Amino acid sequence: MTPLAHAVAWPAPAKLNLMLRVLGRREDGYHRLQTVFQFIDRCDRLWFAPRTDGAIRRALEIPGVPASADLTVRAAQALRAATGCRLGVDIRLEKVLPMGGGLGGGSSDAATTLVALNRLWGLDLGEDELAGIALPLGADVPVFVRARAAxxxxxxxxxxxxxxPQPWYLVLIPPGQVSTAAVFADPQLTRDSLPITLADFLRGDRRNDCLDAVRRGYPEVAGALAWLDEVGGGQLTGTGGCVFASFTDQEAALAACERAPERFRAFIARGRNRSPLLDRLTSEVASAVERSA
Structure with a gap:
């Protein structure tokens, strides 16, 4: 049996953007944003088997994603480059989260790789150092490294x-993928929203400035939002295409999920202010202490 076969999995949870405002565009072309991230307990799973020969390998290929574009491989390479570590790793990824859905699956996979290998390679980097390595991999990667709603x-x-609050969410996955680049290139996209405060958000300001552009360009996402409006109100996460509605209890979320149109994949998940990745890291540290006792 290989080390990957019996190792405990590391979770890479999804996130939801509970609001998104586009405040302007920077000189480098990136947009200035305000958003609120919260995790949900729907996760990809990863397994890691350290190697002594320095090789970074994928145990399973991902259709349409070459190793050079795989964020888990790039994260491992970035961590090794930043630290001078000479170890390698075999990585197995079980994809649960849809690609291109606005749930942050690729960014979360990268963050879990950084956090896990920091531990398994014995590097002992602090959270700030890991977040610094994470940022060039993607703007969303640091929030997954820090692992707290933000x-x-x-x-x-x-x-x-x-x-x-940590409600239950019903998430719909419409067919197809939304292009983030196309949404931000939309000439009608609102790019000059006034900033708000956290207090404004908590009072109910949960606008997503990308919503109209996505509705215009992606009819299936518009249809999913229209259906959610009938069962409690729908929101777009990031630039989509996943959409969601919140419920105070699991039973209500499950009842709505069971009524979802068949053309949409649907699931329910609990909102989490503390990422499941932190729980896994705590468990790993505790196990190491027990082994050394």
Whole structure:
């Protein structure tokens, strides 16, 4: 039996953007944003088997994603380059989260790789150091490394931890993928929203400035939002295409999920202010202490 076969999996949870405002465009072409990230307990799963020969390998190929574009491989390479580590790793990824759905699956996979290998390679980097390595991999990667619900500004990397209600969510996955680049290139996209405060958000300001552009360009997403409006109100996460509605209890979320149109994939998940990745890291540290006792 290989090490990957019996290792405990590391979770890479999804996130939801509970609001998204586009405040302007920077000189480098990136947009200045305000958003709120919250995790949900729907996760990809990863397994890692350290190697002594320095090779970074995928145990399973991902259709349509070459190794050079795989964020888990790039994260491992970035961590090794930043630290001078000479170890390698075999990585197995079980994809649960849809690609291109606005749930942050690729960014979360990269963050879990950084956090896990920091531990398994014995590097002992702090959270700030890991977040610094994470940012060039993607603007969303640092929030997954820091693993706490957050108010975010800048391009999404200026993070302030927040405590939010943790409702149940119904998430719909419409057919197809939404192009983030196309949404931000839309000439009608609102790019000059006034900034708001966390207090404004908590009072109910949950606008997503990308919503109209996505509705115009992606009829299936518009249809999913229209259906959610009938069962409690729908929101777009990031630039989509996944959409969601919140419920105070699991039973209500499940009842709505069971009524969802068959053309949409649907699931329910619990909102989490603390990422499941932190629980896995805590468990790993505790196990190591027990082994050394």
């Amino acid at each position: 108010w975010a500004e800048g391009v999404g990397e200026e993070l302030t931890p927040v405590e939010l």
